[in-house]
Amino acid sequence: MIARSLKWSRHNLFAKPFDILLSLTVIPGVLWLIWQIAGWALTVAQWDIIPQSLRVLMIGIFPVDQVWRTWVAAMIIAALLGAALGCVFAFRGRHAGGLLLVVAVALILTGTNDLANILLVAALVVLFGLSWALISRVPAVRKGLVPASFVGLIAIFAVMAPPGAGLWGGLLLSILLTLVTAVVTLPIGILLAFGRRSRFSSVRWICTAYIEVMRSVPLIMVVYWIWILMPVLTPQLNLADVVRGMIGFTLFYSAYVAEYVRSGLQAVPRGQTEAARSLGMSEFDINRSIVLPQALRVVVPPLVGNVLDIFNTAPLVFIIGLTDFLRAGQMILANPQYGDRTYEVYSFLFLTYFLVGSLITFVARKLEKHLARGSR
Amino acid sequence: MTVQTQANVAGNMADDDLPARRRRNRIRHNATQSAIVAAAIVLVVLFAFAVKEGLARHGIRFSFSFLWDAAGFDISEGKTVALKDGVWPALLNFTSDHLIAQAFVTGIFNTIKVAVLAILLSTVLGMLLGVGRLSTNWVVRNLSFWCVEFVRNTPLLIQLVFWYFAVVLHFPPIAAAAKFYGVVISQQGLYFPVPTWQGGDSLLAVGAATALWVAILGVLFDRHGTVRWICAGAVLLLGGMMFATGIVGLDVPVASKFQARGGTSMSPEMAALLLAIVVNSASYIAEIVRGAIDALPKGQWEAAASLGLTRRDTVNDIILPQVFRVVLPSFGNQYISLTKNTALGIAIGYPELFNIYGTIANQTGHSLEGIVIVMASYLILSWAISAAVGWADRRMTRHGASR
Numbered sequence: 001m002i003a004r005s006l007k008w009s010r011h012n013l014f015a016k017p018f019d020i021l022l023s024l025t026v027i028p029g030v031l032w033l034i035w036q037i038a039g040w041a042l043t044v045a046q047w048d049i050i051p052q053s054l055r056v057l058m059i060g061i062f063p064v065d066q067v068w069r070t071w072v073a074a075m076i077i078a079a080l081l082g083a084a085l086g087c088v089f090a091f092r093g094r095h096a097g098g099l100l101l102v103v104a105v106a107l108i109l110t111g112t113n114d115l116a117n118i119l120l121v122a123a124l125v126v127l128f129g130l131s132w133a134l135i136s137r138v139p140a141v142r143k144g145l146v147p148a149s150f151v152g153l154i155a156i157f158a159v160m161a162p163p164g165a166g167l168w169g170g171l172l173l174s175i176l177l178t179l180v181t182a183v184v185t186l187p188i189g190i191l192l193a194f195g196r197r198s199r200f201s202s203v204r205w206i207c208t209a210y211i212e213v214m215r216s217v218p219l220i221m222v223v224y225w226i227w228i229l230m231p232v233l234t235p236q237l238n239l240a241d242v243v244r245g246m247i248g249f250t251l252f253y254s255a256y257v258a259e260y261v262r263s264g265l266q267a268v269p270r271g272q273t274e275a276a277r278s279l280g281m282s283e284f285d286i287n288r289s290i291v292l293p294q295a296l297r298v299v300v301p302p303l304v305g306n307v308l309d310i311f312n313t314a315p316l317v318f319i320i321g322l323t324d325f326l327r328a329g330q331m332i333l334a335n336p337q338y339g340d341r342t343y344e345v346y347s348f349l350f351l352t353y354f355l356v357g358s359l360i361t362f363v364a365r366k367l368e369k370h371l372a373r374g375s376r
Numbered sequence: 377m378t379v380q381t382q383a384n385v386a387g388n389m390a391d392d393d394l395p396a397r398r399r400r401n402r403i404r405h406n407a408t409q410s411a412i413v414a415a416a417i418v419l420v421v422l423f424a425f426a427v428k429e430g431l432a433r434h435g436i437r438f439s440f441s442f443l444w445d446a447a448g449f450d451i452s453e454g455k456t457v458a459l460k461d462g463v464w465p466a467l468l469n470f471t472s473d474h475l476i477a478q479a480f481v482t483g484i485f486n487t488i489k490v491a492v493l494a495i496l497l498s499t500v501l502g503m504l505l506g507v508g509r510l511s512t513n514w515v516v517r518n519l520s521f522w523c524v525e526f527v528r529n530t531p532l533l534i535q536l537v538f539w540y541f542a543v544v545l546h547f548p549p550i551a552a553a554a555k556f557y558g559v560v561i562s563q564q565g566l567y568f569p570v571p572t573w574q575g576g577d578s579l580l581a582v583g584a585a586t587a588l589w590v591a592i593l594g595v596l597f598d599r600h601g602t603v604r605w606i607c608a609g610a611v612l613l614l615g616g617m618m619f620a621t622g623i624v625g626l627d628v629p630v631a632s633k634f635q636a637r638g639g640t641s642m643s644p645e646m647a648a649l650l651l652a653i654v655v656n657s658a659s660y661i662a663e664i665v666r667g668a669i670d671a672l673p674k675g676q677w678e679a680a681a682s683l684g685l686t687r688r689d690t691v692n693d694i695i696l697p698q699v700f701r702v703v704l705p706s707f708g709n710q711y712i713s714l715t716k717n718t719a720l721g722i723a724i725g726y727p728e729l730f731n732i733y734g735t736i737a738n739q740t741g742h743s744l745e746g747i748v749i750v751m752a753s754y755l756i757l758s759w760a761i762s763a764a765v766g767w768a769d770r771r772m773t774r775h776g777a778s779r
Contacts, residue, residue, distance in 0.1 A: 357529030
């Protein structure tokens with residue numbers, strides 16, 4: 001054992017003089033850093049602020065007596081995400097164990113001891129697992145997934161809207177914004193991508209100009225711009241800030257989705273189109289049944305990465321006065337009573353963002369391998 | 377029988393009318409084309425009209441004349457183009473009696489300042505991290521990997537506010553500032569030593585400075601190996617000589633109880649923005665570099681190993697030169713997105729273009745006209761970067777091995 005670890009460290013840490021130097025400087029530094037952080041987290045940090053302010057972090061300033069609405073929305077989101085996962089990964093027995101572990105860790109980390117909340121979180125995860133299992137075991141259900149996701153999003157809006165869309169906030173707002181943007185940008189992006197290679201130079205020109213302009217201006221500017229422009233354009237409509245934010249995000253990310261889809265379209269060999277044309281298929285049918293399915297298959301991993309981008313830029317809605325996850329954390333810190341808990345709150349925010357982000361990245365990488373295996 | 381005749385007739389007609397059909401198709405194509413153009417124009421006009429109406433309802437007239445009004449607000453840092461003593465255009469500090477147009481210039485100046493510094497620093501850091509991910513040293517490899525993963529999987533905005541509120545604002549106050557080889561680090565900002573001109577206008581000093589510039593230009597633009605080395609040597613020699621003889625001195629900042637004097641300073645906002653963007657962008661660049669190295673054929677490594685090259689020589693002489701050629705376009709995209717990310721400076725109060733636009737929109741109510749200017753500025757910046765990267769790419773690929 002000792003001999004093996006010595007051999008391992010000779011190979012991996014002390015192989016050359018330069019490696020020895022690096023190891024000798026980096027390892028103590030890293031250890032010291034870990035020691036400092038662990039010491040702070042275990043002794044100095046006052047973690048009680050996290051369970052105390054968990055509601056604000058999760059749903060912002062949504063009224064307490066209406067919280068059931070957010071739970072319903074969370075259930076729908078869990079079911080949709082489970083279904084999406086089920087389309088690509090088969091549900092196995094060990095996944096169930098993993099989900100139970102997630103529940104346990106989440107409950108311990110947040111330190112909830114309210115029985116109702118524990119049951120609700122458990123229900124969320126069970127729903128997620130069930131819809132994952134259902135979709136992966138019964139492929140026939142998949143056909144209804146796209147309409148189901150639209151219906152689900154509309155249902156979320158219907159449930160969450162009554163207390164006022166201005167009250168949406170916290171992590172739920174970030175996730176909703178991400179979901180809506182990811183779902184709505186896809187058809188628009190596909191249309192733009194096809195428009196960019198249209199037979200009509202005017203369509204090509206317009207789509208290219210739109211994509212290029214959107215890609216060279218900052219998202220925060222687009223969101224702010226749409227926010228001030230909507231009331232000027234449609235004074236009678238009086239759209240909520242959340243909806244205006246979603247429109248801004250959608251307009252911006254459509255251009256990115258279009259570029260991903262276009263790269264997928266370029267990856268489809270010309271022979272496919274030519275063969276379909278020689279069979280006498282119409283251009284529309286060729287694009288819909290031959291080109292698009294193959295193109296989308298290639299761009300699924302980058303599109304999942306794009307979802308991560310959307311989620312990571314969701315905090316920018318602070319510019320139009322919305323209270324998303326990050327802003328909710330800052331709101332808690334603005335309370336003078338909690339002024340000295342900066343590091344605790346930021347650690348929690350960072351950790352949550354990192355967990356969600358890593359999960360999405362992990363899925364994207366798995367998908368890439370999965371699809372590469374299929375095409376071989 | 378009848379069917380056959382009909383088919384024949386149809387076939388004959390098709391043959392006879394081929395040019396006619398082509399002409400018809402062309403006309404139809406052109407008609408659709410014009411219809412689309414007309415529809416687009418109508419849409420734009422309707423849009424403009426609706427905006428104008430909406431603004432009129434709020435009692436605002438769409439015009440750019442507000443640009444020539446006095447600003448009436450101050451900007452904490454940044455230069456603008458103004459007439460010095462009413463004669464020469466020069467870079468001056470912005471004050472509230474300058475014009476609003478000059479406030480926009482200040483914003484663009486600050487954006488470019490951060491963007492250029494961040495591009496330089498993040499490229500260096502990103503290359504280091506990217507190569508670190510392929511190190512033979514287990515600790516370095518994993519450390520680079522996790523740093524990159526962590527930064528890429530969390531939002532830039534939270535990194536930015538963390539750098540600002542949890543790091544930079546927790547630096548020691550200036551009275552107890554940390555000093556580090558002449559660099560002063562404090563809550564009030566960072567102060568760096570700068571070289572200053574002490575040679576007056578003596579002919580020898582000016583001659584030496586001119587020679588130094590020529591040598592630097594030679595290093596940057598000469599393509600021939602030997603001349604470049606001679607120029608680099610000359611730069612070192614002349615620089616050292618000028619320091620030694622005191623033609624160029626070093627202005628070291630000195631911290632007193634309330635402020636620091638001398639050197640050049642960097643505001644805490646700029647420091648935080650720069651830190652956040654450099655670290656974030658470096659992670660993406662590291663990922664680009666790693667991807668490019670992974671994409672190289674394995675045979676390159678094996679051939680180098682079979683020639684007896686060490687791993688360091690392989691990386692330096694075989695791998696990195698090829699990687700440079702491949703990654704430049706991706707670097708360009710990253711530089712553009714970095715420049716766009718500077719707009720987040722508004723979250724911590726750094727006066728970059730978007731922040732100053734916000735102030736102007738608040739003060740004057742001309743938010744839509746301002747957006748046009750901001751949008752045009754970002755477009756021009758993006759195009760400038762992609763043009764520069766394209767130039768560098770062409771320069772690099774023109775000589776040397778083809779891809």
